[in-house]
Amino acid sequence: MPVAHPASHLLRAKDLADARYRHPLDVKALAVAARLSPAHFSREFRREFGESPHQYLLNRRLERAAALLRMTDRSVADICLTVGLRSVGSFTTSFGRMFGMTPTQYRAAHPPALTRVYVPTCVLMGWAPRPDTARLEKTEAQDLASVASG
Amino acid sequence: MLKQLTNAQVWVHDQDEALDFYTEKLGLELREDVTVPELGNFRWLSVGVPGQPDVAITLMAIPGPPVFDAETQAAIRTLVAKGVASGLFFATDDVHGTYEELKSRGVEFSQEPTEQPYGVDAGFRDPSGNQMRVAQRS
Numbered sequence: 001m002p003v004a005h006p007a008s009h010l011l012r013a014k015d016l017a018d019a020r021y022r023h024p025l026d027v028k029a030l031a032v033a034a035r036l037s038p039a040h041f042s043r044e045f046r047r048e049f050g051e052s053p054h055q056y057l058l059n060r061r062l063e064r065a066a067a068l069l070r071m072t073d074r075s076v077a078d079i080c081l082t083v084g085l086r087s088v089g090s091f092t093t094s095f096g097r098m099f100g101m102t103p104t105q106y107r108a109a110h111p112p113a114l115t116r117v118y119v120p121t122c123v124l125m126g127w128a129p130r131p132d133t134a135r136l137e138k139t140e141a142q143d144l145a146s147v148a149s150g
Numbered sequence: 151m152l153k154q155l156t157n158a159q160v161w162v163h164d165q166d167e168a169l170d171f172y173t174e175k176l177g178l179e180l181r182e183d184v185t186v187p188e189l190g191n192f193r194w195l196s197v198g199v200p201g202q203p204d205v206a207i208t209l210m211a212i213p214g215p216p217v218f219d220a221e222t223q224a225a226i227r228t229l230v231a232k233g234v235a236s237g238l239f240f241a242t243d244d245v246h247g248t249y250e251e252l253k254s255r256g257v258e259f260s261q262e263p264t265e266q267p268y269g270v271d272a273g274f275r276d277p278s279g280n281q282m283r284v285a286q287r288s
């Protein structure tokens with residue numbers, strides 16, 4: 001029976017972080033996926049991928065949070081929870097370390113989400129507010145009457 | 151010349167329910183979520199397959215008047231519920247594993263993994279009734 005390359009277990013943990021970062025997931029759970037003890041796992045992961053599993057998971061969450069700040073109008077607290085973090089305070093601190101500003105400042109530094117998302121013309125046309133039809137028809141009738149009488 | 155497919159759209163009965171299904175059960179990621187007050191609180195909501203950033207699935211609510219008249223809205227709702235309105239096709243490297251994984255998360259399958267000339271594929275539905283397929287090509 002072929003023996004799996006040691007890195008394949010680490011890759012399984014990395015895949016888990018990529019796929020399930022939205023959920024409560026910690027280094028211990030990642031170590032279980034890699035079938036290694038947490039301490040050994042952290043060392044091996046860092047050696048293989050150049051950063052600790054904790055930092056990898058945090059980066060994944062912060063990158064997603066940054067995308068959601070740019071591409072949605074959701075609140076900072078909501079985005080924090082959406083990417084699997086539980087504390088808005090810790091989120092703000094970690095975000096600041098990575099991006100050099102608070103999540104709110106980051107959002108303000110980018111164009112509003114509405115100008116970035118792809119809302120196609122057919123939607124803009126279809127969903128555009130309509131004038132009051134009854135009043136419009138009345139006005140048109142008055143205009144026609146005034147033209148006729150003029 | 152057309153360059154790229156960027157978005158596919160599916161009609162959904164409830165955007166929150168759909169978002170929960172596509173992210174929590176299918177494992178897709180939220181891409182865009184913007185509500186536009188000037189357009190009667192129209193909500194542009196899209197999700198995508200992690201690792202495939204250039205294609206998104208737009209989860210579109212079925213609008214009523216003034217966009218569609220009530221009869222049209224009801225007709226679309228019915229067609230979606232019957233599973234004949236639209237569909238999405240996904241690819242996987244392990245259709246049996248994906249089948250078990252999604253099923254364990256409560257995804258309703260209409261067809262178990264089945265051998266076909268092109269590989270193995272399975273069918274499931276989203277909560278609105280849209281037909282989805284996942285295939286492992288040989």
